[in-house]
Every structure is written in C-alpha cells, then in structure tokens.
Amino acid sequence: MKTTLTSTHGVFRFGLKDSVKSLKESPKKESLIMLHFASKGKRFKKSIGFKSSLQNWDSTKQRIKTGKGMMTNAYKINAFLNDIQTFAEEELSSMVKNDNSINVNNLSELIGHRINGTEKEEAVNENERLVHYSENLLESKKKRIGATTYRSYNQTLKLLKLYEKQYKTTLTFDEIDLNFYRSFVDMLEDEGFSLNTIGKHIKNLKTFLNDALVNGVSNNIIFKNREFKSPKEITTDIYLTNEEIKVLAKKDFSKRPLVEQARDIFLIGCYTGQRVSDYNGLNDENIEDDNGHKLIKIKQKKTDNIVYIPVIKEIMEVMKRYDNKFPPKMSEPILRKNIKTACSAVDFKELVKVSCTKGGKLVQGKVPKFLLVKTHTARRSFCTNHYVAGKSVQNIMIFSGHKTEREFYKYIRVEKKQEALAAMKSGFFD
Known part of the structure; x- marks a missing residue:
C-alpha cells in the first residue's frame, strides 16, 4: 500500500x-x-x-x-x-x-x-474546537471583565466564526499554525480592518489559546512564535491643549442638554486623567474629605489601582451645573457622538494629518481635529498638558495611575520642540 x-x-x-x-x-x-x-x-x-x-x-x-x-x-x-x-x-x-x-x-x-x-x-471533542472553548471561556469571564473588553472578545469570536464559514472548516487547536495566522490576517485585511484593529483581534485570539494551554486542553504553543504577532502602529491620536479645554468649558450648551452633559463628562476626564470607564459615572461616594482637602477616590476598573485626584476649581465649576454633583452617567456611544458635536461647535476644525494601515494598505489624508476627539482624548490631554508644563512624570503618574513610564509615554503626543521645552521647564539646565 x-x-x-x-x-x-x-x-x-x-x-x-x-x-x-x-x-x-x-x-x-x-x-x-x-x-x-x-x-x-x-x-x-x-x-x-x-x-x-x-x-x-x-x-x-x-x-x-x-x-x-x-x-x-x-x-x-x-x-x-x-x-x-x-x-x-x-x-x-x-x-x-x-x-x-x-x-x-x-x-x-x-x-x-x-x-x-x-x-x-x-x-472531535467539543473542547478541542477553538470557537466552542472560547465561547465558554468568555461566558465564564463575563462578570469579571468590563463591558468594553467583553465586547472586544465577542467581536473576535464573530470573526473566527466568519473565518470558519468562509473557509468551510471547523477550527481545532491542532489546526492553529502560521498558515492559519496568515490567512486569518488576510481575511481581516479583506474586511477592511485597520492594522491596530487586526492586532487587537490577534491579541484576543492569543488570550483564548493561552487559556487552553494553561488548562491542559491544548498543547499547541505556536501562538508564542515571534511570527504569530499582534501587529500595531502608532496612530494619529491628538490631545486638547489647556487653552482648547478652556474654550470648550466656556461654551454655552444649556439649550442642548445632551451635548452639555457629554461635554461636562469629558471635561471631568480632562481634569482627572482617568479612563472613560472611571470618569463617566462618578458620584458622591467617590469624594472624600481629608482635613479640608476634597479628593476624588477612584478604583480604576482596568487595573484595580486606587488613585486620588484633588477636586480642583474647574471640576467644581462643572459640578455647579448639577447641584454640586457629578454629571449623570451617559452611554458611551451617545457620549462619543456628542463629544464630537461639542468640539465641532467650538470650531476645533484645524486639519490634522492622519495615516494608518487599513485593509493592508497605507491610507493618508487630512481630517478636522474634532473628528479625532475620542473619550480617551481626555486622559491623553491630562497627561500631555502636565508633561508639557514640566511636571515630573512620576508625579503625573500618581494621578493617572500608570504603573510604568513606558506605558505613560505612549500617551504623550508632542513635537520635539515641546519635548525640549518640557525638559527645560523641569530644570534640566538649572
């Protein structure tokens, strides 16, 4: 034979x-x-x-x-x-x-x-099927992870199902190899995803594969290979200067309550340096009084890190519009939409050069600044503005909650000239 x-x-x-x-x-x-x-x-x-x-x-x-x-x-x-x-x-x-x-x-x-x-x-044992195992894993984690993280994992699962449908196959852990990796990335490019979005889905996939490995369901370690990487690139993430934040804060949106509420929630983010999951939905229980000093205590949802931020006068000005309370929590899709509306209304329309890899191709162009403002822009603005002002990175991290300087510097979006000025303000030549 x-x-x-x-x-x-x-x-x-x-x-x-x-x-x-x-x-x-x-x-x-x-x-x-x-x-x-x-x-x-x-x-x-x-x-x-x-x-x-x-x-x-x-x-x-x-x-x-x-x-x-x-x-x-x-x-x-x-x-x-x-x-x-x-x-x-x-x-x-x-x-x-x-x-x-x-x-x-x-x-x-x-x-x-x-x-x-x-x-x-x-x-084949159902547990040997990647999608089946990952669905059970995600369901078991549902109560222990944030809504955004859950949604991200779920999106990856949908794409794995799409892969199985397109390629008429059922993925098992044994079949995950570099050929699969390349064809999965090709499919994501064909779907028009950006490089960073593809990287996010590969990262989620590796989480599924690692869990199966740790629990003895799979002994496939190909995902640890350097070629099985989560691609990423530096994107055009902007920040608002202190002057722009002041302009945004002064704008009267009283006749547009949703826009006003979104703007105020965003301002709280700019003044506290927190992630949207932490600055959207603060309440009286977050405020502590320490010998006359009002502090906002936040247990960061992503890291469980506890940070204290002073209730500065700008935060108090925002709270006055809500009977000295924080703005009510808003759903993130509505928040994102109305933040852009607010920034458009104050003419943040300066054209910004953008470039990213989308669908496997480099896309370049110019877009108005307000379209690039996201909920995360608040945290980036806090870190960048204090950095440009010459504040020490270690002190900024006390409030932002970054655990390493490496992670912190990913937030900084300044030109070389601004970096030099920041170093000078910090006393480099004193």
Whole structure:
C-alpha cells in the first residue's frame, strides 16, 4: 500500500500528534492522528479526528494495525485515511496541473472541508474546537471583565466564526499554525480592518489559546512564535491643549442638554486623567474629605489601582451645573457622538494629518481635529498638558495611575520642540 506521497511538489504523511518518546512511556495512551503536508518550506497539519495509541499504530504504513487484537474500528479508520490521502493527492495534482503552483492555504482548507464533511465514527471533542472553548471561556469571564473588553472578545469570536464559514472548516487547536495566522490576517485585511484593529483581534485570539494551554486542553504553543504577532502602529491620536479645554468649558450648551452633559463628562476626564470607564459615572461616594482637602477616590476598573485626584476649581465649576454633583452617567456611544458635536461647535476644525494601515494598505489624508476627539482624548490631554508644563512624570503618574513610564509615554503626543521645552521647564539646565 502506498502510504506517503513524495514528489517534487510536496509530501503527505500521517502520524500521531504526541511525540513517540512520550507515547513510549504510555503505550496505551491515545493520541490524535494528524495529516502533515510539506512543500518547499511551507507546511500545514490537520487533525483527522480519530485517535490511536502507539501500540495500535503502524508507523511504517502510517495506518492502524490490523489483525489479532486490533481496534474494533481499525478498518473504518484506515478506509477514512485512504480516502483523505487520495483526495489530498488529487487536489495537489490538480493545482500543479492547472496553476503550475501550490496554494498551500487553499489546499489546507479543501482537505479540512473533506475531513469535516465526511462522516466519522468519532467526533472531535467539543473542547478541542477553538470557537466552542472560547465561547465558554468568555461566558465564564463575563462578570469579571468590563463591558468594553467583553465586547472586544465577542467581536473576535464573530470573526473566527466568519473565518470558519468562509473557509468551510471547523477550527481545532491542532489546526492553529502560521498558515492559519496568515490567512486569518488576510481575511481581516479583506474586511477592511485597520492594522491596530487586526492586532487587537490577534491579541484576543492569543488570550483564548493561552487559556487552553494553561488548562491542559491544548498543547499547541505556536501562538508564542515571534511570527504569530499582534501587529500595531502608532496612530494619529491628538490631545486638547489647556487653552482648547478652556474654550470648550466656556461654551454655552444649556439649550442642548445632551451635548452639555457629554461635554461636562469629558471635561471631568480632562481634569482627572482617568479612563472613560472611571470618569463617566462618578458620584458622591467617590469624594472624600481629608482635613479640608476634597479628593476624588477612584478604583480604576482596568487595573484595580486606587488613585486620588484633588477636586480642583474647574471640576467644581462643572459640578455647579448639577447641584454640586457629578454629571449623570451617559452611554458611551451617545457620549462619543456628542463629544464630537461639542468640539465641532467650538470650531476645533484645524486639519490634522492622519495615516494608518487599513485593509493592508497605507491610507493618508487630512481630517478636522474634532473628528479625532475620542473619550480617551481626555486622559491623553491630562497627561500631555502636565508633561508639557514640566511636571515630573512620576508625579503625573500618581494621578493617572500608570504603573510604568513606558506605558505613560505612549500617551504623550508632542513635537520635539515641546519635548525640549518640557525638559527645560523641569530644570534640566538649572
């Protein structure tokens, strides 16, 4: 029986997932049967969905042993392996004949569809399916993570399902390799996602894979490979200067209550340096009095870090509009929309150069500044303005809650001249 296809185009072979060394220590331990393909440095592997112990596996024939004491379904498994091998060889030959090349991703997908579309006696354990496992993981974390984080993970899950639909496959942990990584990134680019959004989804995917690894559900560590990276780039994130914040604060929005409320919540963020999850929804319980000094105590939702921020006169001016209380909490979509409206109304329309990688292509242009204002701009403005004023980074971090200077400096959006002036103000030449 011909069990391995070897040609100038590529090699197919079947083998057990676990190493021979480990299986020799436990000859009765069952291991998944894998199909491996290699062609000029490009590789992929597929779980067949059946298992065998080393003592029942013929490594020379790459089939289940038959004869006395054989597995009850040995002939059926071998017939299935024969079918997959025949199909794989025919598809490979067809590709070479028609295109004079091998599309490894397409070949992998076709074989995966054949494997999943053919009736098998034993189904792959549901926990070995990436999406199924990740859905359960996300549900178990739902009460312990923020709404934004939950939404982000859920978006990644939807994209993994889209991948399975487009490629007509069911992803198992064994099938996650660099070929999958590249085709998943290609799909996200085709969907028009920016580079940083793609990086976010890869980061979420790696969280799913790491959890499965830690819990012994998977032993696949390919996601730790340096090529399995979460791409990112520095985006055009702006900040509002102290002068711009003053202009925004003075604008009368009393006839537009939603815009006024959003503007005031945003101002609280500019004055406290917190994330929107912390500055949107503050109440009386957050205020403490320490010998006449009013402080806002915040337990940051993302890090559980506790910070204290003084109730400065600008914060008090905002609170006067709400009977000396903080503005009521607002849903984030409405907040984001009305912050942009407020910034447009005060003519923050200076054209700003922007560039980002979207859909795999570099996109450049100019947009009005108000369109770039986000809820996070408040935190970035706080950090940048105090930095430009010459305040020490360590002192700014006391209030912002950044744990490392490396993380802090990601927030700073100043030109080289401003950096030099900030160093001078800090006493560099004194």
